[in-house]
Amino acid sequence: DAGVIQSPRHEVTEMGQEVTLRCKPISGHDYLFWYRQTMMRGLELLIYFNNNVPIDDSGMPEDRFSAKMPNASFSTLKIQPSEPRDSAVYFCASSLAGGPSDTQYFGPGTRLTVL
Amino acid sequence: GENVEQHPSTLSVQEGDSAVIKCTYSDSASNYFPWYKQELGKGPQLIIDIRSNVGEKKDQRIAVTLNKTAKHFSLHITETQPEDSAVYFCAASGGSGNQFYFGTGTSLTVIP
Numbered sequence: 001d002a003g004v005i006q007s008p009r010h011e012v013t014e015m016g017q018e019v020t021l022r023c024k025p026i027s028g029h030d031y032l033f034w035y036r037q038t039m040m041r042g043l044e045l046l047i048y049f050n051n052n053v054p055i056d057d058s059g060m061p062e063d064r065f066s067a068k069m070p071n072a073s074f075s076t077l078k079i080q081p082s083e084p085r086d087s088a089v090y091f092c093a094s095s096l097a098g099g100p101s102d103t104q105y106f107g108p109g110t111r112l113t114v115l
Numbered sequence: 116g117e118n119v120e121q122h123p124s125t126l127s128v129q130e131g132d133s134a135v136i137k138c139t140y141s142d143s144a145s146n147y148f149p150w151y152k153q154e155l156g157k158g159p160q161l162i163i164d165i166r167s168n169v170g171e172k173k174d175q176r177i178a179v180t181l182n183k184t185a186k187h188f189s190l191h192i193t194e195t196q197p198e199d200s201a202v203y204f205c206a207a208s209g210g211s212g213n214q215f216y217f218g219t220g221t222s223l224t225v226i227p
Contacts, residue, residue: 004158033214043159043204043217056214091158103149104215106158 004107006092012113018080021110023092024073033093033104034067034077043091049075082114117142119207121218128195129226136221138205139187145216146209148181148188153202153220163190167209195225 005024013019025032033048047057052069060067064083069075079086089111093104118141128134138148146167151159165172165179165188172179176195181188192199202222206215 042219045214048214093158102147103161103164106151106160108156108158 004092004094004105006090006107006110008110009108010111010113012115013082014115015083016081017114018078019082019086019112019114021077021090021092021112023075023077023107025075025092025094026105027073029094029096029105030072031095031097031102031104032069032075033095034075035091035093035106037089037091037109046077079112082112084114087112087114117145117207117210117216119205119216119218121205121221123221124219125222125224127224127226130195130197132195134190134192134195134199134223134225136190136203136205136223137187138189138207138218139185140207140216141186142207142210143183143186144210145207147207148179149206149208149215150179150190151204151206153204155201159204162203192223195223197225197227199223200225 007022030051034046036044046059047067048055049069065079067077089109091106091109093106095102095104121138149164150162152162153159163174163177163179165181176193178191202220204220205218208215
């Protein structure tokens, strides 16, 4: 398997613009996680899905952030409007059964810079 | 919720020496403890994990120990090599909720 695939790898945008990050989980994995990584806050869980349904979005920082999973092989994280403080690396991860003891496999990340 | 603390934040060792990274957790219900290695510009990659019914696990030069009573676990890397240089994250899960709780990371530098 190709692993978790994320696109784009790098995104530079201006404040106020809409940003959409994309993720393809490992085939057969039922859980998908979105994380944000910054120097100040480390790895933060934003939201996770089970069988395409959002289970816990308590980590989503503001209403400007939204995530969808229209099918088992695709998820998006959207920021609208973007702000400079959203600059970070965003990771997508997936796991097979999703239980708390199930290994999560991370994608390569999207480095977002908001000017 | 769970709180995971990781030490040290940075670690430099000479090539061939051992490196030890320690983590503590707060939720006694946590039962799964993975370790991830993150190289520059890449996503975290699982290198080893341990479950609460095991006290120690080893994979070649890497070992992890778990002390459930004290609620701490450690990563041991022996015979370090320059390619071990990376940021290492510990995590704990299995308590309330399905999420992983990550430590703040340790930047390991192996000096040739």
